[in-house]
Amino acid sequence: MKKILLTGATGFVGSELLKQLLKLKDYSTVVASRSGPSHAEAGCQFFNVGNFNAHTSWREAMTGVECVIHTAGRAHVLKKESNALELFKETNTEATLNMARQAEAMGVKRFIFISSIGVNGAYTSDKPFSDDSQPAPHTDYAVSKREAEAGLLKIAENSKMEVVIIRPPLVYAAHAPGNFQRLLKLVKSGAPLPFGLINNSRSMVALENLIDFICLCIAHPKAGNQIFLVSDGLNLSIKEITQSLAIGMGRRVLLLPIPPSALKALTQLLRKPSLYTQLCESLEIDSSKCRDLLGWIPPTSPEKSIIEAGKIFINTLPKKG
Numbered sequence: 001m002k003k004i005l006l007t008g009a010t011g012f013v014g015s016e017l018l019k020q021l022l023k024l025k026d027y028s029t030v031v032a033s034r035s036g037p038s039h040a041e042a043g044c045q046f047f048n049v050g051n052f053n054a055h056t057s058w059r060e061a062m063t064g065v066e067c068v069i070h071t072a073g074r075a076h077v078l079k080k081e082s083n084a085l086e087l088f089k090e091t092n093t094e095a096t097l098n099m100a101r102q103a104e105a106m107g108v109k110r111f112i113f114i115s116s117i118g119v120n121g122a123y124t125s126d127k128p129f130s131d132d133s134q135p136a137p138h139t140d141y142a143v144s145k146r147e148a149e150a151g152l153l154k155i156a157e158n159s160k161m162e163v164v165i166i167r168p169p170l171v172y173a174a175h176a177p178g179n180f181q182r183l184l185k186l187v188k189s190g191a192p193l194p195f196g197l198i199n200n201s202r203s204m205v206a207l208e209n210l211i212d213f214i215c216l217c218i219a220h221p222k223a224g225n226q227i228f229l230v231s232d233g234l235n236l237s238i239k240e241i242t243q244s245l246a247i248g249m250g251r252r253v254l255l256l257p258i259p260p261s262a263l264k265a266l267t268q269l270l271r272k273p274s275l276y277t278q279l280c281e282s283l284e285i286d287s288s289k290c291r292d293l294l295g296w297i298p299p300t301s302p303e304k305s306i307i308e309a310g311k312i313f314i315n316t317l318p319k320k321g
Contacts, residue, residue, distance in 0.1 A: 004218065005030045005065040005108075007052075007099075008072030012177055013114065013210065017071065018044070020211050027218070032061045054094040058102045067110045067218050068103050070096060075141065088144035097151040104161040110224060111161055112217055115149055117169040117203075117229065118142030122274075123281035128203070130286040131227040149227070162224030164217045166210075169231055169285055172305070173207035174312035179278055184313045187245045187253055194258035195238045195280075202238065203231040203285035206305035209298040213290060220294050231287040232302040238279055241306060248310020 004021060008014035009031045021029045022043050029044040034052055047061035052072060062068070074091035077084045100111050120129040121136040137143045149165050156163040172180045186193060213230050217223040236244075239255055246253035260280060267276040290296045 001028050002026060002066045003028050003030060003064050005032060005062055005068045007032050007068075007070050008114075009033060011071060012173075012175070013171060013207065014071040016173075016207055017069065017211050017214060020215055021069075024215070030061060030065060032058070052095050053090060054098045056095060056098060058099055059106070062103060062106050062108065065103070065106070065108055067112065068099070068108055069112045069114075069214060069218070070099065071114045073114075073145075077140075085140040085143060088140045089147065092141070092144035093148045093151065096148045097155070100152055100155050100161075100163075104155055104159045108161055110164060110218070111152065111156075112164045112166065112214065113148065113152055114214070115145045115165050115167045116142055117167045117283070117285065119146045119149065119167055120229070122277050122283070124284045125282070128284035128286040129229060131229055131289055153225075156225050164223050164225075165227045166214065166217065167227065167229050168205050168210055169229075169283060170202070170204045171207055171210055172204055172309060174309045174316065176207070176309075179275075180309075183242065183279075184245060184310070187242055187251070187310065188249060188314060188317075190251060190253075192254040192256050193242055194256050194263055195242060196255035196257040197259055198238050198263075198280050200237050200280055200282040201235040201284050202241070203235050203283060203287070204241075204302065205231045206298070206300055206302065208300050208305065212299050213296055216294055216296055222293050226289075226293070228290055229285045229287050230290050231285045232298055232305070233287055233291075234302050235284055236302060236306075244303060244306040245310035245313075248307040248312075249314040250311075251314075 004027050006018060006029055009018045031044050031046050032049045034050060049056055049061055074088055077087050103111055118139060119135050119137050119142050120133050122138040135146050137146045152163045170180060209232055210230060242253050263280060264276045267273050
C-alpha cells in the first residue's frame with residue numbers, strides 16, 4: 001500500500017482532504033502536525049513534528065512515503081508585527097523547502113504544494129490569470145508562496161521527485177473562514193448589502209472540487225512538474241454569490257444600488273482598501289489546463305455548492321431558546 005504524508009490536517013482544506021484520503025483503498029495516510037492527534041486523525045498514522053520551520057526533521061514521518069501533500073502554512077500575522085514578510089517566509093518558504101529537500105533525499109516521488117492565486121495578483125482586468133501569467137504577488141503572504149514555488153521547481157529540476165503546484169482562488173464552504181464566512185453572516189443578518197451595481201466576475205472553487213482535484217494529482221502521470229490554477233470553471237458576480245447564499249438560507253437579500261466608486265472611497269476611508277478588491281474587483285482564472293491535461297471534471301457546480309453552503313450554514317447555527 002502506497003503511503004501519503006499530509007500536513008495541515010487540522011486546517012480548513014487539510015481536515016476535509018484527510019477525510020477523503022482515508023477513503024482511498026490503495027493508500028495509507030500519515031499525518032504530520034505540531035500538536036497531538038485528534039479524533040479527526042483516527043485511522044491514520046500520526047507524527048508530532050514539533051515546530052514547523054527550516055530545521056524540522058522529517059525523517060521519521062517521511063519514511064516510506066511516496067507522495068507529500070503540503071497544505072500547512074501561515075496565512076496571517078498580527079498587525080503589530082513589523083517583520084511580516086520574514087514571518088511568512090519562515091513558515092511558507094523556508095520550512096516548505098526544508099521539507100521538500102528532505103523528501104527528495106528520502107525518495108519521495110511527488111510533492112504537492114497548495115499555493116495561492118495571490119501569486120498571480122489581486123485582481124484581473126483584461127484577461128484571466130493562467131499558469132503562463134507573469135507572477136505578481138501583491139502581499140507578503142503571496143510573496144512567500146511565490147518564493148516557495150520557485151524553490152520547489154528548482155529542486156524538481158535536479159531530482160527525480162516531481163512537484164505539483166496548485167493555486168486556488170477563494171475556497172468556499174459553509175464553514176469557510178475569512179471573507180466568505182463574513183459574507184455568510186451578512187446575508188444571514190438580513191441587512192441590505194451595497195452590491196446592487198457591482199458587475200464583477202469572480203472565480204472561486206468549492207472545497208469539494210478542490211479536494212477532488214488534489215486527489216487526482218496524487219498519481220496522475222501528467223500532473224508532475226506542473227502548475228495548476230484550479231476553479232469551479234464558472235465565474236460569478238458578488239451579486240450572484242449573495243443571491244445564491246440567500247436562496248440556500250431561505251431568505252431574501254436586498255442589494256442597494258451603491259456606485260462602485262462610492263464603495264471604493266468608503267473602504268479607503270475605513271483603511272480597508274483590500275476589502276473592496278476582494279469583494280468588488282474581478283478575479284478570473286483560466287482553469288482549462290486542469291480539464292485539458294488531466295481530464296478533470298469538477299464534481300459539483302458553483303450554483304449548487306453556494307446554495308448548499310447557505311443552507312448548511314443556516315441549519316448549523318445554534319438554536320435559540
